[in-house]
Amino acid sequence: EGTGTEFNYTERDVMLYNLGIGAKRTDLRYVFEGNDDFQVIPTFGVIPPFDAEAPYNLDDLVPNFSPMMLLHGEQYLEIKKYPIPTAARLISKGRLLEVVDKGNAAVVKTAVTTTNAATGEEVFYNEMTIFLRGCGGFDGQTKPADRGASTAANKPPARAPDAVVEEKTTEEQAALYRLSGDYNPLHVDPAFAKMGGFKQPILHGLCFFGIAGKAVYGQFGAFKNVKVRFAGSVMPGQTLVTEMWKEGGKVVFQTKVKETGKLAIGGAAAELV
Numbered sequence: 001e002g003t004g005t006e007f008n009y010t011e012r013d014v015m016l017y018n019l020g021i022g023a024k025r026t027d028l029r030y031v032f033e034g035n036d037d038f039q040v041i042p043t044f045g046v047i048p049p050f051d052a053e054a055p056y057n058l059d060d061l062v063p064n065f066s067p068m069m070l071l072h073g074e075q076y077l078e079i080k081k082y083p084i085p086t087a088a089r090l091i092s093k094g095r096l097l098e099v100v101d102k103g104n105a106a107v108v109k110t111a112v113t114t115t116n117a118a119t120g121e122e123v124f125y126n127e128m129t130i131f132l133r134g135c136g137g138f139d140g141q142t143k144p145a146d147r148g149a150s151t152a153a154n155k156p157p158a159r160a161p162d163a164v165v166e167e168k169t170t171e172e173q174a175a176l177y178r179l180s181g182d183y184n185p186l187h188v189d190p191a192f193a194k195m196g197g198f199k200q201p202i203l204h205g206l207c208f209f210g211i212a213g214k215a216v217y218g219q220f221g222a223f224k225n226v227k228v229r230f231a232g233s234v235m236p237g238q239t240l241v242t243e244m245w246k247e248g249g250k251v252v253f254q255t256k257v258k259e260t261g262k263l264a265i266g267g268a269a270a271e272l273v
């Protein structure tokens with residue numbers, strides 16, 4: 001473990017992030033720094049650790065690694081403290097949790113702890129899972145470990161959802177979202193996307209994670225953790241429908257692409273504060 005990676009942000013980064021996950025000009029608390037309730041949408045917690053130096057080299061972990069075949073598989077975020085600062089200097093430190101062999105693919109899970117540089121307090125904890133197509137078959141462990149909330153299956157109950165939020169993404173959603181720090185060409189360059197097996201650039205997993213998280217936050221308020229599995233890809237411009245079920249202190253949710261009916265986020269839940 002090294003000394004960690006610094007992430008400095010200001011109110012401008014907060015507004016850019018909020019807009020990147022679909023905040024509207026009328027959502028003054030998200031888009032206007034002069035609003036009394038100005039804040040960052042809590043899924044922002046995935047941004048500071050994003051650039052944290054990986055404690056490994058993917059080429060050393062799995063066979064045939066290619067950045068074009070990398071997809072975001074799952075994300076787990078804990079928000080350690082509210083209110084989330086709207087400007088701060090944070091330090092993130094990552095460690096490798098596990099490498100799983102899915103036969104055709106490899107799954108690599110990394111944990112990142114983010115602390116406030118000024119106070120030393122922990123602000124966010126993330127576990128990010130990447131799905132590496134074509135990188136399996138190395139005789140590794142075949143099942144991921146049980147890590148409680150971060151790996152829970154979160155099967156939606158059979159009854160109708162307690163809340164449904166529909167949101168159309170824009171054609172520019174990925175081009176805007178990437179300015180918050182994920183510059184992966186998969187989301188903007190058609191040639192790169194094609195080599196990765198997609199007809200056109202696809203939306204960042206963490207962008208539609210943010211859109212779904214914004215829906216949960218808007219309906220049920222602050223959550224202390226949230227976990228999602230990226231079950232299918234989303235094209236910028238498509239409409240996302242997030243269905244939510246309140247189960248005690250937990251909101252189980254899933255997100256579908258309206259135009260295709262396919263699941264984009266499954267196995268998802270947020271535990272309320």
Ligand code: HDC
Binds near residue numbers: 074107128203
């Ligand atoms: O589920 C498929 C899919 O396409 N999901 C959507 C992927 C996506 O769009 N992600 C977001 C966009 S990519 C992105 O944002 C990248 C970003 O820029 C950078 C990422 C972060 C960088 C961080 C640096 C550290 C797919 C392709 C993932 C899997 O589909 P299939 O191959 O059909 O798999 P399936 O037959 O359903 O299952 C095989 C085994 O794999 C497990 N699994 C499935 N989906 C998973 C997953 N594991 C983790 N995450 C997922 N999303 C299944 O459980 C199954 O395992 P088992 O056989 O043991 O049951």
